[in-house]
Amino acid sequence: MEKTVKYLYEFVFPDGIKRDFTVELDAVTLALKIPPRAAADYPDWTKLDFHKCPVCPLDTESHPHCPAAQASSVILDFFKDRISYEDVDVKITGEARGYFKKAKLQEAVGSLLGLLMASSGCPVLEKLKPMAILHLPFAKSSETVYRVVSMYLMSQYFVMRRCGKPDWTLKNLSKIYAAVRAVNKAFSRRIMSVIEKDAGANALVILDCFALAATMSIDNEQIKKLEGLFESYLREVVSG
Numbered sequence: 330m331e332k333t334v335k336y337l338y339e340f341v342f343p344d345g346i347k348r349d350f351t352v353e354l355d356a357v358t359l360a361l362k363i364p365p366r367a368a369a370d371y372p373d374w375t376k377l378d379f380h381k382c383p384v385c386p387l388d389t390e391s392h393p394h395c396p397a398a399q400a401s402s403v404i405l406d407f408f409k410d411r412i413s414y415e416d417v418d419v420k421i422t423g424e425a426r427g428y429f430k431k432a433k434l435q436e437a438v439g440s441l442l443g444l445l446m447a448s449s450g451c452p453v454l455e456k457l458k459p460m461a462i463l464h465l466p467f468a469k470s471s472e473t474v475y476r477v478v479s480m481y482l483m484s485q486y487f488v489m490r491r492c493g494k495p496d497w498t499l500k501n502l503s504k505i506y507a508a509v510r511a512v513n514k515a516f517s518r519r520i521m522s523v524i525e526k527d528a529g530a531n532a533l534v535i536l537d538c539f540a541l542a543a544t545m546s547i548d549n550e551q552i553k554k555l556e557g558l559f560e561s562y563l564r565e566v567v568s569g
Contacts, residue, residue: 332356334424336464338441341418350404350441354448359461361400361448372406374519375399382515384508386452397516400449401442405520408438421466428466440466446516453508459484475555478502499552 334354341347353362373379375398377389385395413435421428421440430437444464447457459480465472481502485495496502556563 333362334359334462336444337420337422338437339420339422340437341420343416348407352441352444352448354461359448359458360450361445363400366399371399371402374522375402380515380519380522382453382512384453384511395519396450397446397454397512398519400445404438404441404445408434413438421464423464430467432467436467451512453512456505457509474552477506478552478555481505 332355334356336352338350338352339347340349354360355362371394375394377385377387377392377395379395379398381395387395411434413433415434416431417434417437418431419429419437419440443457444461447454448461457477457480460476463476465476468476478499481499482497485497489495
């Protein structure tokens with residue numbers, strides 16, 4: 330079994346500038362692997378108490394820096410002087426497949442940022458980390474909802490296997506995504522204070538929209554729309 334899972338993001342801008350980012354994850358835990366770096370080398374905006382998320386359970390004594398900020402500091406530093414709506418060619422290569430899209434920069438950065446933040450060690454966003462094993466760049470909101478619900482139900486299966494009390498009704502999934510939205514909002518304030526232009530901040534807006542879409546979908550008709558996909562499992566169910 331491979332020791333790591335890797336995704337390569339390649340950005341090519343119309344002005345000829347190119348930049349690659351490799352995301353390397355532990356194959357078992359999906360924890361982000363980043364090169365060792367002295368705490369003093371991280372910018373001040375990565376400190377935990379700088380626009381700290383209201384739902385963050387970490388303390389500055391044991392975690393002087395925000396894990397999500399540390400994980401994303403390199404890419405946000407590169408994109409800080411870029412405009413969110415500029416065009417970019419982006420290619421994402423994983424071990425099994427690749428993706429290519431002519432996209433707006435905010436969409437491409439949002440995809441990369443979501444992967445980094447979920448695998449960074451953030452105790453709130455780590456609930457989304459299992460999806461990194463099947464990373465889907467440029468996902469539509471409907472695809473995100475399908476993947477999120479599938480991931481959550483699988484997590485509850487393992488909870489049941491360990492004699493815990495599973496949440497088959499998705500009650501707690503809404504709470505998870507409410508916390509994710511709180512992180513996205515606070516993180517936007519964190520990076521808005523340091524970036525020169527808006528690509529990074531608008532990428533967070535995209536992630537927050539997906540978080541909102543997932544939360545709303547749990548409570549509205551989108552879940553019901555998915556029910557028809559499983560008719561082969563349901564036709565033998567006796568109602569009443």
